[in-house]
Amino acid sequence: MSALTVSQDPEQGWDDLVRFWEEMEWPEGSKVEIIEGILTVSPPPSEKHNDTAELLHERLYGALPTGRDWGVYQTLGLTCPESGSLYVPDLCVVPRAALRLGRRVHAGEAELVVEITSQSNANHDRIKKAHGYAVASVPFYLLLDPWHSGRPTATLYGEPQGGTYRVLASVEYGDELKLPEPFELVLDTGILPCN
Numbered sequence: 001m002s003a004l005t006v007s008q009d010p011e012q013g014w015d016d017l018v019r020f021w022e023e024m025e026w027p028e029g030s031k032v033e034i035i036e037g038i039l040t041v042s043p044p045p046s047e048k049h050n051d052t053a054e055l056l057h058e059r060l061y062g063a064l065p066t067g068r069d070w071g072v073y074q075t076l077g078l079t080c081p082e083s084g085s086l087y088v089p090d091l092c093v094v095p096r097a098a099l100r101l102g103r104r105v106h107a108g109e110a111e112l113v114v115e116i117t118s119q120s121n122a123n124h125d126r127i128k129k130a131h132g133y134a135v136a137s138v139p140f141y142l143l144l145d146p147w148h149s150g151r152p153t154a155t156l157y158g159e160p161q162g163g164t165y166r167v168l169a170s171v172e173y174g175d176e177l178k179l180p181e182p183f184e185l186v187l188d189t190g191i192l193p194c195n
Contacts, residue, residue: 014081018104021086027193035128037084042121045090048193052116052144053090055191059173060093060112063185069096070111078107083163089113107136112183114142122147132195134160140179154189 017034029044045053053074060072070093078087078094087107091114100108107113113133115125125143126181133141137160146152152173157165158180171177173192179185 012154013083015195017084018079018086031088033088034084034086035124035132035181040121040124042118045116045118046112048146049090049118051194052146053114056144056187057091059166059185059187060091060183063179063183064093065182065184068182070094071096071099073099077104077111078110078136079104080107080132083135085128085132087113087132089129090116107133107138110136110138112142112179113138114144116144117147119147130157130165131163133157134165135163136160140168140183142179144189144192146173146192150190150193152194154187154192 005090016036021032021034021039026041031042031045033040033112054161057072057074064070073092073094074090075088076092076094078089078092080087092110094105094110098105117125122145130141130143139158141157143155143157145155153170154173154177155170156168156177157177158168159166168180169177171189173194177187177189179187184186
């Protein structure tokens with residue numbers, strides 16, 4: 001099943017679009033995001049996708065630096081009005097204080113965002129979200145891409161500038177990927193399920 005997109009009324013502003021996103025009753029289990037001003041409704045992730053998220057979630061908690069009150073979240077909406085987007089990443093590391101301010105969390109408050117591609121919307125993760133997270137100045141973007149042509153890959157992006165990231169590391173599943181400071185994680189991608 002592929003993602004459904006709903007175009008925004010050009011007369012609507014950002015706040016109206018976010019309010020519609022918040023108030024609409026979406027299909028249970030679906031992932032609803034705003035990507036470059038367009039509402040995108042995706043089916044629930046596959047079992048392998050969920051397994052990958054859980055495996056990484058568990059490892060990220062052990063990799064958080066001591067003395068920082070950060071959480072690892074799945075389903076947290078991150079706004080990026082600069083690109084007309086509201087993302088719901090598969091995982092993100094965000095200071096807990098950002099969730100307690102009584103407003104939506106801006107993507108730029110995240111220290112790390114993780115997306116796991118699905119076959120139906122892989123290009124959103126590879127292109128549009130990479131751009132949006134870079135625009136928001138998220139320091140690190142980890143893309144786990146089991147649908148990459150050839151072989152599944154894990155790519156770590158960093159040093160956002162002008163809406164573009166630099167590739168810090170890219171490995172095929174089965175190799176190790178080291179997350180840089182402030183994280184303390186060497187991820188064995190061999191544990192991640194392939195599609």
